[in-house]
Amino acid sequence: MLHDGVLTNNYDLGRKFGPVDEQDTAAQADILIRVLTRPMLWEEARWIRPNEFIWPGVPTRLLVDIPLALGAVDSLLIDQLSIHVSAAPDYLTMQLSRDERDKLSDAIKRLDPIQFSFQPRCRSGCGPWIRNEEDNDTIRTASVMGVINEYLGAIFSAGCIAHADINLGEFWYSVGLESMLAAPTSVGIGFTWPSGSALRSIQLTEISVTTTELGALAAALDIESEISLSMVHIRVGLWRDALQTLRNGLHDPRSVSIRHPIGGEIQNLSSDQVESTFSSQYTEEGTKAGCYAMGRKLDNPLDVST
16 A cells, blocks of 8 residues: 655645556556655654654655666656655765766656656645754755756756756755755756757746856757746846846747846845836736847846946
8 A cells, every 4th residue: 555645735645545456557657656756755754853863764866766767668758757856855865976877867868758847845834844943954055955956967968858847945945944045055957958958948946046057058948948937046146147148048039937036136126126127017028037038128127227
């Protein structure tokens, strides 16, 4: 009997899967897919508050071993690879060597997924909340975030992913940080993009980046691409420069959406300025920020001279 947490319900164990006939491989595959694409139930241990430090025991290596095993199956192709994993465990336990990263990339290339999403989840409404920082044993270090960047980079290095969604919203709150503003380094797209990437659309939510990393992403996107940035935090650089970088790097983009930007010079702008630049519809194609990044507007809306 397998218990599976429901993706849209953080408050109970969710569904139960009864045993299926050992000859019914289709039913077995369906159950495994539904279980492995849901949050790990290790998050529930946060409510138990065990005396032992359990996070190194979470099998994060499955994030590597499962794609490798799937990639070893002859002629197996998948359309979508969606990873919804517990936000709590120690990701350092899945640190990869260069050879392991290459093997992971090769496995993904053989599976040839078109869509990819990575969204750490937390259980029970992101609790329990940590009131005393001394009790927080899941604080993220720059090394941990580097491991996540390398893992994501290995997947994108396969070069086959056309549509991607990276959402780290629950990652920050589950680890006891007040928000991603406390992140010690950028995480989410902090890796080298492959040349000749098939990437045509990407949605980034609550990740911490630099303008240089945004520039590398823009250059990696295919012609007529779509990019959506929601609550993205620029920890190094300015949004003015980010808009310029996107404009310079994108190749005849179809759409650019930037909602609720964080960091950079945003804190120095009035609410009216932020609203006018990033929220109000400027033309049928989008906001001032989006239109400028797409090359549809002459002047940078965040340039002090305009």
